[in-house]
Amino acid sequence: MNGFSWVCPYCGHAATIRDEDMCSYDSILYIKNTDGYRCLTSVFIVCPNAKCRRFTLTATLRQLESVFRPNGSGRPDYSGRPILREWSLIPESKAKSFPDYIPKPILDDYGEACLIRDLSPKASATLSRRCLQGIIRDFWRGKVKPGRLAREIEQLEGLVDDDTWQAIDGVRSVGNIGAHMEEDINVIVDVEPHEAQLLVELIEILLKEWYVARQQKRLHLEAIRKLSAEKESARKVERDKGSRS
Ligand SMILES: [Zn+2]
Structure with a gap:
């Protein structure tokens, strides 16, 4: 990923976030249900400012039309799917x-x-x-x-x-x-x-x-x-x- 602009909520530092500054995980609701499939992505970002280095944690719930399970060939990209809810967990x-x-x-x-x-x-x-x-x-x-x-x-x-x-x-x-x-x-x-x-x-x-x-x-x-x-x-x-x- 090429990085994206971000402003640290703790120190106010404006930075470009690159792969080494963040980690994200997808949790998939793949069981058939009346509301549909879902993907919950949690993202940790660590402030690149050496004097700060604090982290944020956010969660995003997306709607999926279908679920496909990767067979060992990397992780599917759900980032373009419609967002249903977003939470700022840390800071709140x-x-x-x-x-x-x-x-x-x-x-x-x-x-x-x-x-x-x-x-x-x-x-x-x-x-x-x-x-x-x-x-x-x-x-x-x-x-x-x-x-x-x-x-x-x-x-x-x-x-x-x-x-x-x-x-x-x-x-x-x-x-x-x-x-x-x-x-x-x-x-x-x-x-x-x-x-x-x-x-x-x-x-x-x-x-x-x-x-x-x-x-x-x-x-x-x-x-x-x-x-x-x-x-x-x-x-x-x-x-x-x-x-x-
Ligand atoms: Zn910071």
Whole structure:
């Protein structure tokens, strides 16, 4: 296999996964039954990043029209067959890893929204709305007047850059999400699975564009300050030497 692109859920490293990074096994339901033949493929992937090397485990259930047993001539390829279910077993959800300088309640809501996204889109969307409100109230403290989530979002226009605003506004216009932001965040409302997914993705964008970007800027400025302080003290030493000689 030529390898495929993959992003590690633990360290965020983007990598190309090759044969030596993964192993997969097929388990076939070949007994005749009313639902049809099935293939369950379990896949282990080990992160190629030398500093990480953690593994993920996923399982995929596929529908088979027929079962043929190989007679010692290699393994049949079922990868093109229709997928019925997919599970992320380790880690349990597709939540991305974010640094711990982001407040814990926000990361907890985000993690749980990811965890139950497939099982219960409406519970996931409810957690996402709460997470979204938590982010806005924490990150824009003093700049956004607390109220209904929809009103708080409206106040962001002009505060945030155009691209981020387009992303927020875009998600609001999908399906029932906009209407749900009018509701109290604790009201559980029906949403389609793809709407729950969009909310999770919006949260990921905001965590990255706001918290991570702010921290990177801080570190960058700190490094510049440190460097100029070092240069200044080096100049001072030179000056002192000069005045003594
Ligand atoms: Zn990794």
